[in-house]
Amino acid sequence: xxxxxxxxxxxxxxxxxxxxxxxxxxxxxxxxxxxxxxxxxxxxxxxxxxxxxxxxxxxxxxxxxxxxxxxxxxxxxxxxxxxxxxxxxxxxxxxxxxxxxxxxxxxxxxxxxxxxxxxxxxxxxxxxxxxxxxxxxxxxxxxxxxxxxxxxxxxxxxxxxxxxxxxxxxxxxxxxxxxxxxxxxxxxxxxxxxxxxxxxxxxxxxxxxxxxxxxxxxxxxxxxxxxxxxxxxxxxxxxxxxxxxxxxxxxxxxxxxxxxxxxxxxxxxxxxxxxxxxxxxxxxxxxxxxxxxxxxxxxxxxxxxxxxxxxxxxxxxxxxxxxxxxxxxxxxxxxxx
Amino acid sequence: xxxxxxxxxxxxxxxxxxxxxxxxxxxxxxxxxxxxxxxxxxxxxxxxxxxxxxxxxxxxxxxxxxxxxxxxxxxxxxxxxxxxxxxxxxxxxxxxxxxxxxxxxxxxxxxxxxxxxxxxxxxxxxxxxxxxxxxxxxxxxxxxxxxxxxxxxxxxxxxxxxxxxxxxxxxxxxxxxxxxxxxxxxxxxxxxxxxxxxxxxxxxxxxxxxxxxxxxxxxxxxxxxxxxxxxxxxxxxxxxxxxxxxxxxxxxxxxxxxxxxxxxxxxxxxxxxxxxxxxxxxxxxxxxxxxxxxxxxxxxxxxxxxxxxxxxxxxxxxxxxxxxxxxxxxxxxxxxxxxxxxxxxxxxxxxxxxxxxxxxxxxxxxxxxxxxxxxxxxxxxxxxxxxxxxxxxxxxxxxxxxxxxxxxxxxxxxxxxxxxxxxxxxxxxxxxxxxxxxxxxxxxxxxxxxxxxxxxxxxxxxxxxxxxxxxxxxxxxxxxxxxxxxxxxxxxxxxxxxxxxxxxxxxxxxxxxxxxxxxxxxxxxxxxxxxxxxxxxxxxx
Numbered sequence: 084x085x086x087x088x089x090x091x092x093x094x095x096x097x098x099x100x101x102x103x104x105x106x107x108x109x110x111x112x113x114x115x116x117x118x119x120x121x122x123x124x125x126x127x128x129x130x131x132x133x134x135x136x137x138x139x140x141x142x143x144x145x146x147x148x149x150x151x152x153x154x155x156x157x158x159x160x161x162x163x164x165x166x167x168x169x170x171x172x173x174x175x176x177x178x179x180x181x182x183x184x185x186x187x188x189x190x191x192x193x194x195x196x197x198x199x200x201x202x203x204x205x206x207x208x209x210x211x212x213x214x215x216x217x218x219x220x221x222x223x224x225x226x227x228x229x230x231x232x233x234x235x236x237x238x239x240x241x242x243x244x245x246x247x248x249x250x251x252x253x254x255x256x257x258x259x260x261x262x263x264x265x266x267x268x269x270x271x272x273x274x275x276x277x278x279x280x281x282x283x284x285x286x287x288x289x290x291x292x293x294x295x296x297x298x299x300x301x302x303x304x305x306x307x308x309x310x311x312x313x314x315x316x317x318x319x320x321x322x323x324x325x326x327x328x329x330x331x332x333x334x335x336x337x338x339x340x341x342x343x344x345x346x347x348x349x350x351x352x353x354x355x356x357x358x359x360x361x362x363x364x365x366x367x368x369x370x371x372x373x374x375x376x377x378x379x380x381x382x383x384x385x386x387x388x389x390x391x392x393x394x395x396x397x398x399x400x401x402x403x404x405x406x407x408x409x410x411x412x413x414x415x416x417x418x419x420x
Numbered sequence: 421x422x423x424x425x426x427x428x429x430x431x432x433x434x435x436x437x438x439x440x441x442x443x444x445x446x447x448x449x450x451x452x453x454x455x456x457x458x459x460x461x462x463x464x465x466x467x468x469x470x471x472x473x474x475x476x477x478x479x480x481x482x483x484x485x486x487x488x489x490x491x492x493x494x495x496x497x498x499x500x501x502x503x504x505x506x507x508x509x510x511x512x513x514x515x516x517x518x519x520x521x522x523x524x525x526x527x528x529x530x531x532x533x534x535x536x537x538x539x540x541x542x543x544x545x546x547x548x549x550x551x552x553x554x555x556x557x558x559x560x561x562x563x564x565x566x567x568x569x570x571x572x573x574x575x576x577x578x579x580x581x582x583x584x585x586x587x588x589x590x591x592x593x594x595x596x597x598x599x600x601x602x603x604x605x606x607x608x609x610x611x612x613x614x615x616x617x618x619x620x621x622x623x624x625x626x627x628x629x630x631x632x633x634x635x636x637x638x639x640x641x642x643x644x645x646x647x648x649x650x651x652x653x654x655x656x657x658x659x660x661x662x663x664x665x666x667x668x669x670x671x672x673x674x675x676x677x678x679x680x681x682x683x684x685x686x687x688x689x690x691x692x693x694x695x696x697x698x699x700x701x702x703x704x705x706x707x708x709x710x711x712x713x714x715x716x717x718x719x720x721x722x723x724x725x726x727x728x729x730x731x732x733x734x735x736x737x738x739x740x741x742x743x744x745x746x747x748x749x750x751x752x753x754x755x756x757x758x759x760x761x762x763x764x765x766x767x768x769x770x771x772x773x774x775x776x777x778x779x780x781x782x783x784x785x786x787x788x789x790x791x792x793x794x795x796x797x798x799x800x801x802x803x804x805x806x807x808x809x810x811x812x813x814x815x816x817x818x819x820x821x822x823x824x825x826x827x828x829x830x831x832x833x834x835x836x837x838x839x840x841x842x843x844x845x846x847x848x849x850x851x852x853x854x855x856x857x858x859x860x861x862x863x864x865x866x867x868x869x870x871x872x873x874x875x876x877x878x879x880x881x882x883x884x885x886x887x888x889x890x891x892x893x894x895x896x897x898x899x900x901x902x903x904x905x906x907x908x909x910x911x912x913x914x915x916x917x918x919x920x921x922x923x924x925x926x927x928x929x930x931x932x933x934x935x936x937x938x939x940x941x942x943x944x945x946x947x948x949x950x951x952x953x954x955x956x957x958x959x960x961x
Contacts, residue, residue, distance in 0.1 A: 142570070179504065179506050180506065183504060183569065187570065228500055228503065228504060263447040263448075263517050263518075264447060264515060264516070264517065265499055265515075265516040265517050265518055265523060266496070266499045266500050266503045266513075266515075266516055269492065269495070269496035269499065269500075270496065270500065272492070272496075273493060273496060310518055311485060311486070311518060311520060311521040312485055312492065312518050312521075312523070315485070315492070316492055319492075355486050355521060356486070357486055
């Protein structure tokens with residue numbers, strides 16, 4: 084008898100629709116006065132369960148791998164309406180476990196393809212204000228890690244990364260990276276790095292257009308930071324950016340500046356060996372530049388004996404042939420000036 | 421810029437926390453007073469500390485960022501996972517911030533330290549079954565939670581199971597945990613080589629296969645044995661041998677004579693975890709429903725019994741450290757590393773530095789060290805073909821490996837001065853001339869004769885060849901494998917690793933090579949051990 088009344092199993096689209104209804108309810112009623120607390124609790128629990136179900140469909144569970152067809156259905160229904168917006172807006176209203184589940188659902192959806200289209204990318208392009216919300220999440224400890232993780236997935240889409248790069252938000256990252264909460268600051272730092280290294284052509288264009296303010300901030304706030312990890316990550320990122328072939332024009336501009344050289348030479352003397360080594364990988368570009376401007380040559384010549392003495396004792400902990408070869412080259416260049 | 425004091429961690433209003441609500445921890449080192457050292461790992465020290473504004477005892481893990489060469493991403497992920505933990509059986513981080521070049525992670529203080537510690541201090545031969553049962557159940561709840569979140573802990577062991585005074589049990593240390601859901605892309609499995617050898621699942625050691633959260637279930641089974649005996653199986657062997665034994669031997673279990681006192685359901689539960697085929701291992705969720713955990717007593721009741729009359733944690737830590745210092749003074753440096761290894765102090769990453777340190781432990785000139793005391797005491801019941809097989813292999817294996825070990829030792833010893841040259845030539849995987857090389861060279865090889873012999877074959881290769889020959893041993897063992905230089909080479913390496921008469925640098929290089937060429941060694945393992953079977957247990961094949 085029981086079997087007769089058993090409800091039909093829900094399809095992935097059903098789960099999405101129910102989730103959406105519950106999100107609408109929570110978005111309207113959560114925390115508002117006059118709401119029935121018991122009813123609200125029930126709805127909240129139901130929402131948590133539905134979001135967990137979405138996660139299970141997308142990722143599979145311990146026993147089963149995800150099913151492509153189910154993922155496609157889910158994705159189609161999800162982006163048919165404003166579910167993503169609702170889900171993002173409700174993050175501050177749901178409990179910690181549901182926040183984490185929501186983050187994983189949003190992250191996964193960025194990769195789901197439906198007929199070789201990425202619906203998430205198209206949706207975000209039409210709803211760019213959502214990125215503003217995600218970025219400003221870094222200012223709220225409650226949601227920072229969830230919004231941060233979602234954001235990093237969204238900027239996998241080139242058009243979305245371009246939007247963020249061209250927005251005023253880029254300036255804010257210099258603050259976010261230095262938030263004292265390590266978990267949040269390092270998250271912002273990871274996003275910043277992703278923005279500046281993932282989409283080569285877009286990054287090259289951004290750096291050329293925004294060279295002046297960007298490197299002024301980069302030098303004064305990150306490379307000169309008193310925070311060890313900020314400094315170390317910044318110098319590593321600088322090396323990654325400048326050594327990338329697509330950024331060669333930016334690199335030439337950077338290594339032709341006396342001020343940049345001075346900052347790098349100071350970093351070479353940092354008390355941390357790791358920072359010294361990373362700095363060397365940028366410093367070597369100044370020395371290897373075939374068209375060194377006079378001001379750069381002047382500094383190198385003035386400090387020639389000191390530099391040579393420094394490099395004589397400059398070694399990596401582990402043997403590194405490439406490093407030794409680079410060092411020889413730099414010594415040769417400086418000696419020949 | 422936001423100042424340290426103003427960025428406070430909001431209390432988790434929505435989370436049901438069983439402990440007293442955490443105060444709002446600040447992000448300024450001045451607000452914390454570090455007290456005694458209560459734990460240490462490869463790159464971190466854990467202190468008991470007081471959070472002054474609330475006069476609350478907490479633990480501070482100080483991670484030296486300047487000593488961490490892996491990407492900052494790993495540190496970030498660890499900090500974030502710990503921050504977002506909300507489960508009564510998992511250690512969470514209240515907050516974390518940078519002080520000089522250290523990362524300070526503020527965590528709850530677990531006043532009784534780890535289970536490993538407790539055993540070292542008062543229960544060297546393991547714990548009673550009811551106590552083990554409650555500890556394991558709490559740990560399993562933690563694993564079920566972590567796995568549900570997509571995290572693999574990757575370092576489950578008694579040393580990471582922490583106990584607080586009222587008998588609260590929590591799983592800690594996420595130094596190596598990885599997220600399967602990471603970045604939205606469900607990676608089917610991870611391919612990194614991380615963990616502590618004794619607790620590592622076979623698939624973690626196997627290249628290419630990848631592994632998932634079932635690796636934690638294996639480690640959980642090993643941890644059960646650890647709690648029952650006071651140490652993990654194989655813990656007396658050098659790491660490289662452990663790796664091979666895990667791959668080759670039958671899974672360990674509760675089948676020694678002295679394990680008679682344990683219940684059938686306990687033995688069965690352990691056996692379910694320690695199945696080599698990861699797909700046959702139960703999930704943490706399923707395991708919680710096993711009959712062994714049916715009538716588990718609350719940890720507050722059972723764990724209390726092992727906590728009576730103990731000095732405070734920091735004194736215990738100090739005593740253990742002093743014991744090590746005495747150990748160091750009385751024997752060689754390797755002894756300390758060995759004891760550290762046995763105690764289960766693991767590094768977080770199985771990286772070069774770590775391997776280098778562990779390679780130092782390779783030291784078993786003393787045959788008694790090789791002998792796992794319990795192996796000979798295994799009950800000779802042979803309940804299944806597999807266990808019978810494993811047992812005879814093990815018994816024979818030990819005796820023989822000792823013998824081969826002694827014959828394999830190069831009487832001349834290996835001069836460390838050659839290791840650099842050795843390092844310079846890592847690329848010649850299967851140059852055929854080596855075949856002749858080893859076969860002609862016997863155990864009595866010395867570097868001089870081999871050098872002169874190979875001199876004509878090209879100077880640049882000479883040193884490598886010389887090194888190879890010197891590490892070559894036991895001609896009998898290799899007689900059947902002439903056919904393939906690849907196998908020869910791998911066997912040499914294995915032999916080298918197993919027989920351990922190597923200098924520090926050499927073993928590091930070998931180990932590094934081992935790391936990168938696991939595939940090669942895989943290919944090699946099978947014929948080698950097939951051969952050993954021939955020699956030692958012909959009736960099995």
